[in-house]
Amino acid sequence: MEEFxxxxxxxxxxxxxxxxxxxxxxxxxxxxxxxLKGFKSTNPVAVGDWVRFHLEGxxxxxxxxxxxxxxxxxxxxxxxxxxxxxxxxxxxxxLVITIDSPPTTLGFIDRFLAGAEAYRIPTVLxxxxxxxxxxxxxxxxxxxxxxxxxxxxxQQIELSAEKKTGIxxxxxxxxxxxxxxxxxxxxxxxTLVNSLDENFKLRVNEISxxxxxxxxxxTFAELxxxxxxxxxxxxxxxxxxxxxxxxxxxxxxxxxxxxxxMERCKFNNCVHINEPKCAVKEALDKGxxxxxxxxxxxxxxxxxxxxxxxxxxxxx
Ligand SMILES: Nc1nc2c(ncn2[C@@H]2O[C@H](COP(=O)(O)OP(=O)(O)O)[C@@H](O)[C@H]2O)c(=O)[nH]1
Ligand SMILES: [Mg+2]
Ligand SMILES: [Zn+2]
Numbered sequence: 001m002e003e004f005x006x007x008x009x010x011x012x013x014x015x016x017x018x019x020x021x022x023x024x025x026x027x028x029x030x031x032x033x034x035x036l037k038g039f040k041s042t043n044p045v046a047v048g049d050w051v052r053f054h055l056e057g058x059x060x061x062x063x064x065x066x067x068x069x070x071x072x073x074x075x076x077x078x079x080x081x082x083x084x085x086x087x088x089x090x091x092x093x094x095l096v097i098t099i100d101s102p103p104t105t106l107g108f109i110d111r112f113l114a115g116a117e118a119y120r121i122p123t124v125l126x127x128x129x130x131x132x133x134x135x136x137x138x139x140x141x142x143x144x145x146x147x148x149x150x151x152x153x154x155q156q157i158e159l160s161a162e163k164k165t166g167i168x169x170x171x172x173x174x175x176x177x178x179x180x181x182x183x184x185x186x187x188x189x190x191t192l193v194n195s196l197d198e199n200f201k202l203r204v205n206e207i208s209x210x211x212x213x214x215x216x217x218x219t220f221a222e223l224x225x226x227x228x229x230x231x232x233x234x235x236x237x238x239x240x241x242x243x244x245x246x247x248x249x250x251x252x253x254x255x256x257x258x259x260x261x262m263e264r265c266k267f268n269n270c271v272h273i274n275e276p277k278c279a280v281k282e283a284l285d286k287g288x289x290x291x292x293x294x295x296x297x298x299x300x301x302x303x304x305x306x307x308x309x310x311x312x313x314x315x316x
Contacts, residue, residue: 028060
């Protein structure tokens, strides 16, 4: 039987849209009794997956999923312990930020970044709506945020989706890669994605509105190709990585600027809070680690502690 290779570009539960290497689209389902070792997933195939399939009539039958570079999962809300893979083979995340219209908090950004680190997916910060940063105060605030994330080692760009300034540098970063745009509602994700190409009118993240109703747990992701050679996965599933479990013992691994210092801590299980001879705290004192980032770390650390207490039925 002839075998084909395809990229999963859309998933609607039990059927998938595949794109063959020649660009042809095909509808496919999973082979019966399909199981992926080590996965308790409601749906083992995700948008962004490369699969092998054969044909039965007009339909494709997927029999193999190729190894993934990475994937993003979401836990089902209904405590069934089942997970849902919402995207695979993601090269980068773009976190779209506006400082105050609408407000994005540093705490939100840092949680997102730590979650992305846990998934080993690089994140680029996009400051959108720079046309609105007019006063010296606003400009100083932007520069301050940028200094925080420069110190942490993140790539950052600033642009205006509305005025179409700074779009070319974004396109440059997207070329040849698969990207996901995230960020709060209202920061300009749809406007931004639509500004990438004249003919490209995507409803990026519109489907995330399903999310707000809290009714339905199935999320449909879709992959789009851009004419300049970049791919976008549109998924409502990763608004804030709220469901990623970041264990306190390893939390600092997900802060790159701490990760690079902590091997010089006296104790190898140092959590950089009260321990003596802590290289992270020394770096903090010297201004090599931003106070704001360290505060986010502490806040996440203590949140996790509280959650563990709750889980054990201890009042906290
Ligand atoms: N001033 C300004 N407004 C913008 C910019 N980008 C988006 N907006 C506006 O912000 C609002 C929300 O944009 P939208 O793309 O729907 O945000 P989304 O919820 O993240 O998809 C809309 O009214 C846009 O016109 C920008 O660069 N500058
Ligand atoms: Mg939108
Ligand atoms: Zn330490």
